[in-house]
Amino acid sequence: MIRGNKRLRRGFYLAARSARWLEPFNEFYERLIARGKSVRQATCALAGKLACIAYHVLKDGVYKGIVKKRLRIPKGGEVNVKDFDVGDALDSLSP
Numbered sequence: 542m543i544r545g546n547k548r549l550r551r552g553f554y555l556a557a558r559s560a561r562w563l564e565p566f567n568e569f570y571e572r573l574i575a576r577g578k579s580v581r582q583a584t585c586a587l588a589g590k591l592a593c594i595a596y597h598v599l600k601d602g603v604y605k606g607i608v609k610k611r612l613r614i615p616k617g618g619e620v621n622v623k624d625f626d627v628g629d630a631l632d633s634l635s636p
Contacts, residue, residue, distance in 0.1 A: 557588035
């Protein structure tokens with residue numbers, strides 16, 4: 542079984558442990574716990590979601606909201622996607 546880079550995997554796991562208390566990820570985490578997943582399983586699932594978000598930011602350079610595994614757009618519904626330019630955020634962090 543291929544498990545990937547152990548340092549990267551651990552980094553995403555530790556980030557998920559902190560992110561599970563934050564607003565956009567808390568709902569996802571609590572939904573998994575309510576479905577009967579253990580704390581560790583829910584944290585690993587959140588780490589996977591964070592890895593997916595990081596991949597898309599590195600690939601596109603833009604974060605387009607929470608990444609969902611849903612492929613279909615709901616019928617008759619408007620898709621509300623907020624574009625967030627990563628370059629502007631990084632520039633605001635530099636002194």
